[in-house]
Amino acid sequence: MSTETPTPMNRFGPFGGRYVPETLIGALDELSSAYDEAASDQKFSSEVGSLLRDFGGRPTALYHAKRLGEAAGHPSIYLKREDLNHTGAHKINNTIGQALLAIRMGKRRIIAETGAGQHGVATATACALFDLECIVYMGEEDVERQALNVYRMKLLGAEVRAVGSGTRTLKDATNEAIRDWVTSVETTHYIIGSVVGPDPFPRMVRDFQAVIGRETREQILEITGRLPSAVFACVGGGSNAIGIFDSFLSDKEVRLIGVEAAGTGIETGQHAASLAVGKPGVLHGSFSYLLQDEDGQVSPAHSVSAGLDYPGVGPEHSYLKDIGRAEYTAVTDQDALDAFHRLAELEGIIPALESAHAIAYVLKVAAKYRNDGPVVVCLSGRGDKDVSHVAQIEGNEPLV
Amino acid sequence: MDDDVLISKSFKLLGSEGRTALIPYVTAGYPTRDATVPLLERLKDVGADIVELGIPFSDPLADGPTIQRSSFAALENGTTVASVLDDLRTFRDGNDLPIVLFSYLNPILAYGLEAFLSDAVTAGADGILLTDLPTGADPEVEARISESPLALIRLIAPTTPSERVPKVTRGGSGFVYYISRTGVTGARVKLRESLAEELGQIRSVVSLPVAVGFGISTPEQAASVAGVADGVVIGSALIEALDKGGIDGGADFLHSIRIGMDRG
Numbered sequence: 001m002s003t004e005t006p007t008p009m010n011r012f013g014p015f016g017g018r019y020v021p022e023t024l025i026g027a028l029d030e031l032s033s034a035y036d037e038a039a040s041d042q043k044f045s046s047e048v049g050s051l052l053r054d055f056g057g058r059p060t061a062l063y064h065a066k067r068l069g070e071a072a073g074h075p076s077i078y079l080k081r082e083d084l085n086h087t088g089a090h091k092i093n094n095t096i097g098q099a100l101l102a103i104r105m106g107k108r109r110i111i112a113e114t115g116a117g118q119h120g121v122a123t124a125t126a127c128a129l130f131d132l133e134c135i136v137y138m139g140e141e142d143v144e145r146q147a148l149n150v151y152r153m154k155l156l157g158a159e160v161r162a163v164g165s166g167t168r169t170l171k172d173a174t175n176e177a178i179r180d181w182v183t184s185v186e187t188t189h190y191i192i193g194s195v196v197g198p199d200p201f202p203r204m205v206r207d208f209q210a211v212i213g214r215e216t217r218e219q220i221l222e223i224t225g226r227l228p229s230a231v232f233a234c235v236g237g238g239s240n241a242i243g244i245f246d247s248f249l250s251d252k253e254v255r256l257i258g259v260e261a262a263g264t265g266i267e268t269g270q271h272a273a274s275l276a277v278g279k280p281g282v283l284h285g286s287f288s289y290l291l292q293d294e295d296g297q298v299s300p301a302h303s304v305s306a307g308l309d310y311p312g313v314g315p316e317h318s319y320l321k322d323i324g325r326a327e328y329t330a331v332t333d334q335d336a337l338d339a340f341h342r343l344a345e346l347e348g349i350i351p352a353l354e355s356a357h358a359i360a361y362v363l364k365v366a367a368k369y370r371n372d373g374p375v376v377v378c379l380s381g382r383g384d385k386d387v388s389h390v391a392q393i394e395g396n397e398p399l400v
Numbered sequence: 401m402d403d404d405v406l407i408s409k410s411f412k413l414l415g416s417e418g419r420t421a422l423i424p425y426v427t428a429g430y431p432t433r434d435a436t437v438p439l440l441e442r443l444k445d446v447g448a449d450i451v452e453l454g455i456p457f458s459d460p461l462a463d464g465p466t467i468q469r470s471s472f473a474a475l476e477n478g479t480t481v482a483s484v485l486d487d488l489r490t491f492r493d494g495n496d497l498p499i500v501l502f503s504y505l506n507p508i509l510a511y512g513l514e515a516f517l518s519d520a521v522t523a524g525a526d527g528i529l530l531t532d533l534p535t536g537a538d539p540e541v542e543a544r545i546s547e548s549p550l551a552l553i554r555l556i557a558p559t560t561p562s563e564r565v566p567k568v569t570r571g572g573s574g575f576v577y578y579i580s581r582t583g584v585t586g587a588r589v590k591l592r593e594s595l596a597e598e599l600g601q602i603r604s605v606v607s608l609p610v611a612v613g614f615g616i617s618t619p620e621q622a623a624s625v626a627g628v629a630d631g632v633v634i635g636s637a638l639i640e641a642l643d644k645g646g647i648d649g650g651a652d653f654l655h656s657i658r659i660g661m662d663r664g
């Protein structure tokens with residue numbers, strides 16, 4: 001359980017909230033009480049738990065990456081293998097939980113937004129499993145760079161709606177999903193893909209992802225007999241990061257480090273580093289750090305990785321940053337691409353481009369932690385979805 | 401609150417004449433930067449009683465394709481909060497048509513809430529409606545707006561739980577805006593059949609005038625809504641008329657709505 005309870009308005013300090021059209025307030029109230037009720041229902045948590053085990057493949061391994069450690073100058077780097085989850089990323093932890101909740105609320109039409117397509121695939125998978133109607137909104141640009149996942153969603157019976165407005169990426173896919181929800185709220189549940197959006201989404205998605213940190217804490221204690229000196233995770237909306245951070249929040253000696261996308265470099269303005277250089281503002285229903293211009297217009301984000309290509313970030317991260325409990329940094333597209341190759345060659349693991357950001361940062365700084373004990377990196381997903389895109393970036397013909 | 405003088409006066413006067421307020425929405429800076437002032441003047445001439453003037457936002461998640469398009473185009477034109485207030489000041493010189501600014505919270509926060517409230521009042525705004533600031537979302541921001549001379553226009557949706565309805569208008573003034581259907585803005589072929597009944601329920605607990613909007617696009621629809629509401633809001637359909645016929649086309653369209661409403 002988290003030690004950081006949201007303040008009375010269900011905020012994280014000043015961050016979070018429910019900045020949404022009036023139409024959604026009733027549904028958010030309903031969702032909050034359904035979730036609170038489910039969260040305290042033993043049957044619900046054991047149903048989620050057994051599905052994540054038997055269908056999802058949990059617990060995921062905590063793997064001692066020795067060759068990566070050698071290359072980085074640190075003898076004990078551990079990878080939390082969320083890439084080994086069914087569908088290839090941590091996203092399934094959340095979609096199984098939310099789909100079960102939707103069924104509890106009697107809603108059988110599901111919508112979702114997706115960037116990399118991992119959340120879309122995980123949602124489509126849960127919907128296939130429970131026989132729910134599934135519509136996934138995805139920016140046109142992402143439909144192109146994540147073609148494999150688009151086809152996977154279709155195989156799973158989902159309808160993929162390409163979004164051509166605005167930036168044609170995750171931000172506008174989210175706008176479109178919210179517009180659908182405003183229209184269909186009486187029959188539809190919106191499975192949001194990260195710890196973003198209006199309350200109760202940030203705390204609910206955190207709770208579903210907190211299984212990552214619970215397992216990690218147990219595993220590292222069992223394997224090494226001590227807590228890690230630092231935990232690293234990439235941050236798009238921030239769900240895999242919050243998921244792994246949550247169990248360590250009260251262990252003040254464990255440094256928590258989130259890695260955002262620096263795109264072509266913070267100084268170029270083409271990046272997705274909302275925590276590093278954004279200013280607090282309101283997008284998609286919550287108050288949080290946000291990339292925006294002087295007029296309060298949201299700036300387009302940029303990242304080679306579709307899952308990090310988002311100008312906002314979950315409100316709990318904004319809070320952890322401001323109170324100094326977590327630190328946030330950013331690495332460039334190029335560093336992430338290099339790390340993508342390094343991990344493949346050193347460990348036989350092709351990471352998702354999102355996760356490659358965390359790997360890249362660890363490669364840079366791990367040596368500094370050499371004498372402080374083990375460090376853990378959340379390997380949030382596997383890179384199959386990115387293979388074709390990376391090949392293309394590196395001058396090859398697209399593979400799919 | 402007696403700050404929203406122009407808005408209340410407008411409803412009182414109309415009420416005494418047995419007429420319904422016509423409330424067009426236009427996006428400031430659309431179709432061009434210099435269109436706004438002449439457009440406001442024309443809307444007034446053809447019978448607008450109050451205008452909702454949209455300050456464009458990059459992520460208009462409560463809006464359908466038409467107002468998204470006008471918002472993006474206005475931003476491309478260089479429209480900002482400051483430029484909208486400039487236009488308003490220019491228009492206000494000699495005009496007493498009540499103006500409600502319509503936007504999302506973030507551009508206002510970026511401008512600075514206190515600065516915005518005081519500059520908007522100076523420029524001649526009468527009210528403000530923020531689609532992503534529902535009642536209770538941010539008591540501090542809401543209180544500052546309520547305390548300002550601007551009327552805080554509240555929204556009620558068909559999905560607003562009935563026990564919430566009386567609370568929604570707390571701190572609000574001027575009028576309340578009833579969203580006549582779940583969904584984003586956009587012209588619609590059919591309106592809800594249960595409208596009269598829904599308005600009756602709202603009226604039993606809310607004393608402010610009730611304007612109805614979202615999807616009204618023909619003189620017939622406007623006339624039928626005018627029979628049960630205190631105000632009729634026309635947005636997307638007006639933007640579409642502007643697209644087809646420019647300022648003249650927009651004004652002619654709004655005039656046809658006015659005639660439809662007054663004929664009843």
Ligand SMILES: Cc1ncc(COP(=O)(O)O)c(C=O)c1O
Pocket residue numbers: 089090115116117118119193194195234235236237238239240241306307308352354355380381382
């Ligand atoms: C593998 C993987 N990691 C990370 C992310 C970023 O999301 P979050 O920051 O919510 O974990 C995504 C999003 O699509 C992803 O697919």
